[in-house]
Amino acid sequence: MPALPATTVASTGVADPVATGPATILASTAGSIPFADSLAWIAIGAFVVAMVLEWYGAVDPARYLAAGAWVVFGVFWLTMVPHYYLEVKSPIQTLLTVAALPLCAYAGYLLVRGRESLLLLSKAVAFMGLIYLPAETIPFVRTWLIETTASQTHFGMELLGHSPGIEEGSNGYQSRFAFDPDETVTGRTTYIIMSCTGIGSMAIFGGLIASVKAPLKRKLIPFALAIGVIWFLNLVRNVFIGLASPWGWFQQDALVYVATEFMGAPADRTSYIVAHNFIAQSLSIVALLGITYLVVRLLPEVFEPLEEVLYILTGTEYDLADALGTESHPVGGSDTVAASESASDTGDTPDPGVTDPDVDSESASGSEPNDD
Numbered sequence: 001m002p003a004l005p006a007t008t009v010a011s012t013g014v015a016d017p018v019a020t021g022p023a024t025i026l027a028s029t030a031g032s033i034p035f036a037d038s039l040a041w042i043a044i045g046a047f048v049v050a051m052v053l054e055w056y057g058a059v060d061p062a063r064y065l066a067a068g069a070w071v072v073f074g075v076f077w078l079t080m081v082p083h084y085y086l087e088v089k090s091p092i093q094t095l096l097t098v099a100a101l102p103l104c105a106y107a108g109y110l111l112v113r114g115r116e117s118l119l120l121l122s123k124a125v126a127f128m129g130l131i132y133l134p135a136e137t138i139p140f141v142r143t144w145l146i147e148t149t150a151s152q153t154h155f156g157m158e159l160l161g162h163s164p165g166i167e168e169g170s171n172g173y174q175s176r177f178a179f180d181p182d183e184t185v186t187g188r189t190t191y192i193i194m195s196c197t198g199i200g201s202m203a204i205f206g207g208l209i210a211s212v213k214a215p216l217k218r219k220l221i222p223f224a225l226a227i228g229v230i231w232f233l234n235l236v237r238n239v240f241i242g243l244a245s246p247w248g249w250f251q252q253d254a255l256v257y258v259a260t261e262f263m264g265a266p267a268d269r270t271s272y273i274v275a276h277n278f279i280a281q282s283l284s285i286v287a288l289l290g291i292t293y294l295v296v297r298l299l300p301e302v303f304e305p306l307e308e309v310l311y312i313l314t315g316t317e318y319d320l321a322d323a324l325g326t327e328s329h330p331v332g333g334s335d336t337v338a339a340s341e342s343a344s345d346t347g348d349t350p351d352p353g354v355t356d357p358d359v360d361s362e363s364a365s366g367s368e369p370n371d372d
Contacts, residue, residue, distance in 0.1 A: 035079060036076055036079045036080060037137075039072055039073075039075055039076035039079065040073075040076050040129070040133065041133065042072050043069050043070075043072040043073040043076055043129070044069075044125070044126060044129030044130070044133060046065055046066070046068060046069035046072065047066060047069045047073075047122050047123070047125050047126035047129065048126045048129075048130065049065060050062045050063075050065040050066035050069060050119065050122055050123075050126070051119075051122070051123045051126045053065065054119050054123070059116060059119070062119055063111045063112065063114070063116060063119065064111070064112065066108075066111050066118070066119060066122040067107075067108035067109070067111040067112045068108065069108075069122065069125075070104045070105070070107045070108035070111070070122070071104060071105055071108045073100075073104050073125070074100050074101035074102070074103070074104030074105055074108075075101060077096075077097045077100030077101060077104070078097065078098075078100065078101045080097045081094060081097045081098055084097055088277070089263050089264075089265060089273060089277060090276075090277045090281065091277070092277070092281050092282070092285075093281070103312055103313070106312055107121070107312050110311075110312070117304075117308060118308055118312075120211060120212075120304055120305050120308060121305045121308040121309065123211045124207045124208050124210075124211040124305045125207065126207075127206065127207035127210040127211055128203045128204060128206070128207030129203075129207075130207075131199075131202070131203040131206050131207060132199060132200060132203040135194075135199050136194060136199075142194060143173060145194065145197040145199060146171075146173045146175050146192050146193065146194060146196075146197060147173055147174050147175060147192075148197075149175075149192050149196055149197045149198075149234075149235075149238065150166055150173070150174065150175040150176075150177075150191070150192040151166065152235055153177075153192065153196075153235060153238040153239055153242055154166055154177065156235055156236070156238070156239035157177070157239055157242060157243060160239070160243065162243060164177045164178050164179040164180075164189070164246075165177075165178040166178065169191030169192070170191065171191065171193055173191075173192070175191045175192040175193070176189065176190075176191035177189050177190055177191065177242055177246075179246045184246035184247055184248070185246065185247050185248030185251065185271075186245065186246055186247075186248045186251065186268040186269075186271060187246075187268060188245050188246055188268055188269065188271075188272065189242075189245065189246050190241060190242045190245050190246075190272070192238065196234070196238055197234070198230050198231060198234035201230045201234070201288070202226070202227050202230050202231075204288075205222075205223070205226040205227070205230070205291065205292075205295060206223065206226075206227075208295070208302050208305055208306075209222060209223050209226070209295070209299060209302065211305060212299070212301035212302055212304060212305070213301060214299060214301045218298070218299060219299060221298055222294070222295045222298040222299045222302075225294060225295070225298070226291050226294070226295055229287075229291055229294070230291065233284075233287050237280050237283075237284070240275060240279075240280065241272065241275045241276050241280060244271045244272070244274075244275035245269075245271050245272040245275065247271075248268075248270075248271050249271050249275065250270055250271040250274035250275060251267075251268075251270055251271055255270050255274055256270045259273050259274070292306070296320070296321075296324070300321050303320040303321050306320060307319070307320055
């Protein structure tokens with residue numbers, strides 16, 4: 001079907017590829033909404049304090065504080081519903097933000113009822129926030145991330161034969177791709193915002209990996225792998241959306257009808273909506289699952305907070321390591337394994353009545369709280 005001619009000159013923001021609801025951290029434009037920004041800081045601050053309390057053995061106060069933090073975190077996501085529905089026009093992100101409040105409230109309820117293992121997931125969210133919020137709120141870090149991502153995206157466009165140049169976007173950063181509206185199909189272009197940098201997705205995996213008990217050297221490889229894959233896929237995604245929008249890759253009549261009649265969008269914005277809201281976001285979920293699989297193969301301890309997420313969603317206990325045929329590592333890491341093998345080789349049998357002082361029995365059983 002023929003593409004629509006250019007009609008208006010406007011710019012649209014390329015949004016974050018993996019904003020996946022309550023299990024994720026603030027992969028959104030929270031900084032542009034002061035009330036939501038305040039709620040985010042309050043929730044993450046409470047998660048951090050709960051993590052410290054649990055560290056010092058004050059488990060009950062940690063549970064109650066973390067329960068309150070989950071409720072505030074759910075309210076934060078609820079305040080983002082108008083943003084995702086009216087501005088971003090993303091069905092996936094809208095549904096996830098609507099579901100976040102009851103799920104977060106349920107997590108808080110479980111903590112109050114005594115499910116201490118949820119402190120691990122609470123710790124993971126704390127680390128996620130500690131990674132994301134400073135990047136979102138410290139001006140020079142934010143500027144560097146946005147403008148560096150814009151430069152890298154422009155380089156990707158150049159590899160495909162497009163060199164529009166970069167100019168200042170409506171967000172005040174050198175992040176807008178300066179396509180000539182008279183030469184493109186839709187007359188539109190895009191600019192990079194904070195959530196286009198991939199920092200939200202990186203915070204998710206950084207938090208999960210930081211939260212579990214494992215030797216540092218075993219954490220570094222999955223961390224580097226996750227960050228590298230996210231960076232590359234995010235760059236591909238930005239290039240895809242940045243070219244699809246001005247060049248009208250999805251301006252077919254049927255898609256234009258859906259965008260205008262059911263989503264209330266201008267006809268010339270159809271390619272952006274299809275590329276960003278449907279194709280990129282759907283593939284982002286697939287990518288998130290794929291990266292998660294790679295991480296847990298290298299660091300099976302990450303199964304623990306993921307099992308807590310599944311319990312919140314289904315009310316059923318899962319053993320993901322057993323289901324996927326992955327061998328779980330003891331908390332002590334490779335040194336503990338080596339010691340065990342050494343004892344086996346010498347024929348020594350451990351006394352079942354003696355507890356190894358270097359291994360925490362609760363952590364080894366998977367009930368240790370998780371952080372992000």
